Amino acid sequence: MPEKLTSRNLLNQLQTRHYTNAYTAKMKGQLVGWATSIFPQEFCETMDLTVVYPENHAAAVAAKRGALPLLEQAESEGYSVDLCSYARINLAYMKSQAAEVPIPLPDFILCCNNICNTLIKWYENIATELNIPMILIDVPFNHGYEPTPAAIDYIKSEFEECIRQLETITGRQFNFERFQEVMKLSNENSRAWKRALDLNQAVPAPLNGFELFNYMSQMVCARGRKETGELFKLLIEELEEKISLGKSCYEDGEKCRVMWDGIACWPHIKHNYKALAKSGINIVCSSYPEAWVLLYEPGNMDELARVYSMIGNNTCMEYQADRREGEVRNFKLDGILFHVNRSCKVMAFMQYEQQRLVAARTGVSIMNFDGDQADPRNFAAAQFETRLEALMEIVSQNKSAKKSKEVMNNDPA
Amino acid sequence: MTQLKELLSTLEHVAKHPAQVINKCLEDKRLMIGCTPEYCPEEIVYAAGMLPVGLWGGATSIRNANQYFPAFACSLVQTTLELGMRGVYDQLAGVIIPAHCDHLKCFGQDWKVAVPQVRFIPLAHPINRKLEAAVEYLKSEYSRIKSVLEEIGGKPISHQDLSEAIEVYNLHRKTLREFTLIARDYCTTITPSVRHNVIKSGYFMDKLEHTQLVNSLIGELKKAPPEEWKGQKVVLTGIMAEPKEILDMFEEYGLAVAADDLAQESRQFRTDVPEGKDPLERLARHWSCMEGCSLLYDPQKNRRFMLKTMAEESRADGVVACIMKFCEMEEFDYPIYKKTLEEAEIPLLYLELDLATPSLEQVRTRIQSFAEMISLKP
Ligand code: SF4
Ligand code: SF4
Numbered sequence: 126m127p128e129k130l131t132s133r134n135l136l137n138q139l140q141t142r143h144y145t146n147a148y149t150a151k152m153k154g155q156l157v158g159w160a161t162s163i164f165p166q167e168f169c170e171t172m173d174l175t176v177v178y179p180e181n182h183a184a185a186v187a188a189k190r191g192a193l194p195l196l197e198q199a200e201s202e203g204y205s206v207d208l209c210s211y212a213r214i215n216l217a218y219m220k221s222q223a224a225e226v227p228i229p230l231p232d233f234i235l236c237c238n239n240i241c242n243t244l245i246k247w248y249e250n251i252a253t254e255l256n257i258p259m260i261l262i263d264v265p266f267n268h269g270y271e272p273t274p275a276a277i278d279y280i281k282s283e284f285e286e287c288i289r290q291l292e293t294i295t296g297r298q299f300n301f302e303r304f305q306e307v308m309k310l311s312n313e314n315s316r317a318w319k320r321a322l323d324l325n326q327a328v329p330a331p332l333n334g335f336e337l338f339n340y341m342s343q344m345v346c347a348r349g350r351k352e353t354g355e356l357f358k359l360l361i362e363e364l365e366e367k368i369s370l371g372k373s374c375y376e377d378g379e380k381c382r383v384m385w386d387g388i389a390c391w392p393h394i395k396h397n398y399k400a401l402a403k404s405g406i407n408i409v410c411s412s413y414p415e416a417w418v419l420l421y422e423p424g425n426m427d428e429l430a431r432v433y434s435m436i437g438n439n440t441c442m443e444y445q446a447d448r449r450e451g452e453v454r455n456f457k458l459d460g461i462l463f464h465v466n467r468s469c470k471v472m473a474f475m476q477y478e479q480q481r482l483v484a485a486r487t488g489v490s491i492m493n494f495d496g497d498q499a500d501p502r503n504f505a506a507a508q509f510e511t512r513l514e515a516l517m518e519i520v521s522q523n524k525s526a527k528k529s530k531e532v533m534n535n536d537p538a
Numbered sequence: 539m540t541q542l543k544e545l546l547s548t549l550e551h552v553a554k555h556p557a558q559v560i561n562k563c564l565e566d567k568r569l570m571i572g573c574t575p576e577y578c579p580e581e582i583v584y585a586a587g588m589l590p591v592g593l594w595g596g597a598t599s600i601r602n603a604n605q606y607f608p609a610f611a612c613s614l615v616q617t618t619l620e621l622g623m624r625g626v627y628d629q630l631a632g633v634i635i636p637a638h639c640d641h642l643k644c645f646g647q648d649w650k651v652a653v654p655q656v657r658f659i660p661l662a663h664p665i666n667r668k669l670e671a672a673v674e675y676l677k678s679e680y681s682r683i684k685s686v687l688e689e690i691g692g693k694p695i696s697h698q699d700l701s702e703a704i705e706v707y708n709l710h711r712k713t714l715r716e717f718t719l720i721a722r723d724y725c726t727t728i729t730p731s732v733r734h735n736v737i738k739s740g741y742f743m744d745k746l747e748h749t750q751l752v753n754s755l756i757g758e759l760k761k762a763p764p765e766e767w768k769g770q771k772v773v774l775t776g777i778m779a780e781p782k783e784i785l786d787m788f789e790e791y792g793l794a795v796a797a798d799d800l801a802q803e804s805r806q807f808r809t810d811v812p813e814g815k816d817p818l819e820r821l822a823r824h825w826s827c828m829e830g831c832s833l834l835y836d837p838q839k840n841r842r843f844m845l846k847t848m849a850e851e852s853r854a855d856g857v858v859a860c861i862m863k864f865c866e867m868e869e870f871d872y873p874i875y876k877k878t879l880e881e882a883e884i885p886l887l888y889l890e891l892d893l894a895t896p897s898l899e900q901v902r903t904r905i906q907s908f909a910e911m912i913s914l915k916p
Pocket of ligand 2: 575576612613614615638639640641642777833862864865866867868
């Protein structure tokens, strides 16, 4: 009897297929695009275009410990070590194509700055060096709680421009019926992804949070595809089963439920995983994978514009704090571990105030550590471990303080 | 003192002691609005009868701002927040903060909390600036800012106020362009730091008054024949050429400024606000007309060609990239224009600058060897 297909296996298959398909397409002379991780994929999916995601690729390169030579290559070309390491890896890869997992070079690129403006500069350089067209969907930063009506109109007009540019690049017409289907499917997948993430609200949590970073790849690369729905269906079944058995992902149970704030440290992910497991800290959720939950009414372009504009990194202090506060409550968190990511300015520069706000609102324990999502040089294992210990200490102090408070409150006298 | 010297010392004094100008403004009961880098619609502030004051950070150590920024934020936002937290800007009625880069996006949000006494007036430009929809959108941003200023000033800003302000600013732009052209013929008098101070003083003065002073300066300069310059000339590119000590080093090693492509200097005044009926729309369209700045979307990096042409036309002996440490906007452009300049055999110096903790000795060595290197070029 063949072994039962697990979601983990299916994920690996899908990811491998994603990269090989891109290569096959390129070899067959089809157009291949590169896109930023939260570009409105609905447009390229409708056009049935082959698209790969440099951030996803750079993460894979870093996780396989292949980042350093590329980072050094970028530096030798004049790129500052202070730039986002995903960008440095990708810009070097573009020239040398030296990586364990190869991706084909692009014929066009798609950029949406809903996670940062760094991407725009990075993509400008790709477009310039390869002399290829670049499509930019700019979503103005939301200083207020929500995008203004004028911002929505502007973004919608960029959508139209994007369609026009895609038609020129491919020489094909945009099919609005198919567009509708893609939007429907993308929403179903987003809902399934949200459901999978939310299942970790169970105590104990059925999934180790680091797994979320892996499954997230599928949302980055194939949010509008049928197979993604199948993957999450399987994942949800597995998680529900674990929950019904009361099973924790840790053998000896989870001592502490924590949110990982920010991107993983890919080059050190194994170390991080072990260090967390050793202290019994379970990463039950993360602010990051949530970003790919993109829900809107299919066909409603205002909503489409809004949802792509309201990615966490593109929102104001209050909105971000509200989101985090919600997570603390929904996931019954004991603490938040903030990754002060050397690469990612937009995430790091509001973090300190976020820490104060969320701590004040929820009383949750907070700890941060210095790292980098893909540059292995910007992380110190010793600091990380000390910070975990410190976090555990504060959490247990907080827990006992809370208990004694409860006892006091229950005191009939 | 000759009139030329007097003019230069007035402008230098303003650039170096903005507080005095600001105190005068307070005496006159004129409201002031801070305008942070890199592009703010100063005309609207001016039309409201208020004084726009440029906030471009300053040489200061960080004692408070590290509660908001880790060490890897650019020193422009670090030091501006630091000064804000220390109460240096408490006299301002508000501060406009755009969101050109990731640093500025967060800076605005942090300002709101860290410096609550100085009202935060946000601004987010459209990056796809060539689209007609971008003009509409930016107009709505400007219109919101206009309402905020009306509320602060307690009186409406009319179309005519705005149109007049645009005229004042366009005239100022024209005058500064003229100054930068003339300056390159008088490199002994207009040293790099003098040139910088002439331009920088405009951030703390009424533009009308500044235009008059610079115009008189141009007139005085023209009275003498162009000065012979035995040293070398360079084009400065980047966000800004500060800390100010570096300009003295240029002078020390025989380097004059042939032209600049700095956000704090020429990028502000090389493009006029275009003609049109609706003044807010004209201001919004101005943004679409601008070119060649690391903050302006440029998928073919035409900036590299502009820079090459600028170096050639101004007969510069080299280009100096004044890179604000941690400024990715400039850091991404650098390898691209480096290639273009190398191909054109134009020498290029990379200077990493930091306002908060300048490591000036290293900068000095680099400037010195660059100056020597280009002086040897045939
Ligand atoms: S890591 Fe941060 S800076 Fe880099 S691409 Fe992602 S969001 Fe942008
Ligand atoms: S210097 Fe660079 S990083 Fe700093 S605010 Fe200006 S554009 Fe942003």
